Amino acid sequence: MNNQPSGLMLAGVSKRFGATRAVIDGDLHLRPGEIHTLLGENGSGKSTLVKILGGVHRPDTGSVTLDGVPVNSRSPRQAMDLGIAAVFQEVLTAGSQSVLENVWLGSHGTFRRRLGRAEQRSIAQDVLSRIAGEVPLDLPAGQLSLSERQSICIARALVRKPKVLILDESTASLDVRSRDRLFVELRQLAAGGTAILFISHRMDEVAEISDRVTVLRSGRSVSTVDRSDLSVDRLISDMTGNSGHDATRxxxxxxxxxxxxxxxxxxxxxxxxxxxxxxxxxxxxxxxxxxxxxxxxxxxxxxxxxxxxxxxxxxxxxxxxxxxxxxxxxxVAYLPRERRGESLFESMSIRENFALPTLAKDRRGGLLDTRSIARRFEAFARSLSLRFGAAHDAISTLSGGNQQKVLLARWLATDxxxxxxxxxxxxxxxxxxxxxxxxxxxxxxxxxxxxxxxxxxxxxxxxxxxxxxxxxxxxxxxxxxxxxxxxxxxxxxxxxxxxxxx
The missing domain is CATH 3.40.50.300 (P-loop containing nucleotide triphosphate hydrolases)
Structure with missing residues (x-):
């Protein structure tokens, strides 16, 4: 007799990247038919856990099981074949391809029988309309709004009818109407037995949609709270280790x-x-x-x-x-909305990303004074409480919040x-x-x-x-x-x- 609990289980999971311990002791039980929120500050280990579930990373230690069966995904494709679908904060669409093509992107081999074009259109239209309203299927995705493009990414996961749906900050790019439609859809999916792992930094969303909340802090699972015990002050305390919070109004x-x-x-x-x-x-x-x-x-x-x-x-x-x-x-300084597409140079270092608009300030006799760049960067890093390993590390190694601080420092440096x-x-x-x-x-x-x-x-x-x-x-x-x-x-x-x- 199988005494293993149903659903998705992570027990004692750890993951290291060089000297950085991204996850130290990750535990999570995601039950069928529940909406379970994973909460934590940037750098707490949420994204690493999600990538382990999605087949992007493999844990160094610990176990991952789905309905009692070990999950050893070596790729997102293998995770998908097991019924695990993830939607990320980054809006991943092919701008030159149609909405329809984007919805079915990467689905080859996912379905046991090959769907005809008419059936693909019908399914895509039905799923998209429930989230984003009427979206023309033949329009290039690059012509749509950010919210509509994120709705395509969510629809891409939903047409696969996953056992486990992971939404990693994917509501951050949705407008209010699409977010509200998505919440209706999530409740219906959960009622049908789908296990949903939801990640958001918006406390109103967490309070509205969650059946349970697990909090990560510094790579460790520190608490799991039922809906009846949810309070913003408690969640903030669990995330930060501090009780209460200062008024910000x-x-x-x-x-x-x-x-x-x-x-x-x-x-x-x-x-x-x-x-x-x-x-x-x-x-x-x-x-x-x-x-x-x-x-x-x-x-x-x-x-x-x-x-x-x-x-x-x-x-x-x-x-x-x-x-x-x-x-x-x-x-006048302007910080664009989409970090990845409009502001970050991912192949460059943290300090290089900071220095780009103000290189003229650091020239001495036509040569670049790297010590001047380092001094200015260190001053802004202190004033903005920037958390990073080394200034020469790639900016892609930072959490989203610290990337945003680097970009803010970049433009504040222009005075x-x-x-x-x-x-x-x-x-x-x-x-x-x-x-x-x-x-x-x-x-x-x-x-x-x-x-x-x-x-x-x-x-x-x-x-x-x-x-x-x-x-x-x-x-x-x-x-x-x-x-x-x-x-x-x-x-x-x-x-x-x-x-x-x-």
Whole structure:
């Protein structure tokens, strides 16, 4: 008689990469029919455990079993054949191929009988519509929004009808509607017996979707909590080893003179013009459902997107219009949304990634002064509490949160007066988020102006002096600090005017 528990079991798993012990003592029991969240700060070992389950890595010690049978996956293909499908935070689509081709990418050999083209279309359309709504199957994936492309990655896993579905920060790229549709789908899958391992740094998502939560800290499993015992304070304490947490809500304060102005900015030919002023020391939040214009607007402010209207930097000596080429010279720095595709140079070192925009500061007589680069990098690494092995290590060796700190340091090193941040804490753990919030509070107190686009409503409530909510490619509402709340922002998302200033 088999006394092994059903579901996916990890017991005493460890994994080392050189001198780094990524996982020391990993334990997890994922039961059929449950949504089990794996929670931990960046660098706690979550990604390594997921890659062990997904066949990317093999554990050094410990065991992994599925329904009592040892799992010895040597590749993602073998893991898939066992019924384990993983969706990662990185949006992995082939931009030149159609939506349909992307949904079925890599599925050859997964199905016992070969599906015809018509059946593939029907299944793909059905699965995608439940997450993202109507998405044209023949459109190249590269023409879709970030949320739609991530929905394709999720659909790619769902069409395989896995026993175990792993979602590793995959909701970080979804808009609110797609995220809510996905949660409905996950509950239905769990009701049908699918075991779901869910990873997110968003505490509201964890509280909403989890049946149980396992917390990792420094490579060890430290607790597993049932839904009835979940509390944010307890989870934060388990993740960090500290009890309680400091308030991060921004306090109202007086701002300075206008230093950036947008006049008659149009995001689409039929949209209303936007007039915008940003003052010294002010933090302005940008919000809205995916695709409603906030992403285009912050790119207009940065000068990296063109269109009707003007954006000017107001200087003591006069006014200068922003373009893609003169942002640095005018003291405007822009941190893009997609680290991997738009900011990181993965083959280069941590220090090289930091130094790229400011190499001119480190030239002495035409030669690069590497000691000067090292000194500046060390200063920013200390002030941002950057955690890394050696500065010459590849930046790909860092956790997502520490990669984001390197990119933030890169642009702070240009001495900007205006800092434009496009979803800066996407995929970043709660401890690193709070560190970034504290940095932004300090910078604004010193007179820097900050514009933050965020997909996390709670983040905007904590950070901003005021929030602009976008709808249909224009500003639908401007919410002042005195009325900022999750309720007022979400109401504006869906066109409700009663609770907000318009």
């Amino acid at each position: 921004r306090q109202p304060h007086d701002s300075g003179d206008v230093i950036l102005r947008g006049a008659s900015v149009r995001l689409a030919s039929a949209s209303a013009p936007i007039d915008f002023e940003l003052r010294a020391g002010e933090v302005v939040g940008l919000a809205g459902l995916e695709g409603h214009g906030q992403d285009h607007f912050i790119k207009r402010l940065a000068g990296v997107a063109a269109g009707p209207g003007s954006v000017v930097r107001i200087l003591p000596e006069g006014v200068a219009e922003l373009t893609e080429r003169n942002g640095d010279a005018l003291g 900007p007066r205006v800092l434009l941040l496009n979803d800066p804490t996407r995929g970043v753990d709660i401890g690193t988020k709070r560190e970034i919030y504290a940095i932004l509070h300090r910078l604004s107190a010193e007179g820097m102006s900050v514009v933050v686009l965020s997909s996390e409503v709670d983040e905007l409530v904590d950070l901003a002096d005021r929030v602009l909510v976008f709808r249909d490619q224009s500003v639908f509402a401007e919410i002042p600090h005195s009325e900022l709340s999750t309720e007022s922002i979400v109401a504006a998302y869906f066109g409700q005017k009663s609770e907000v200033h318009t």
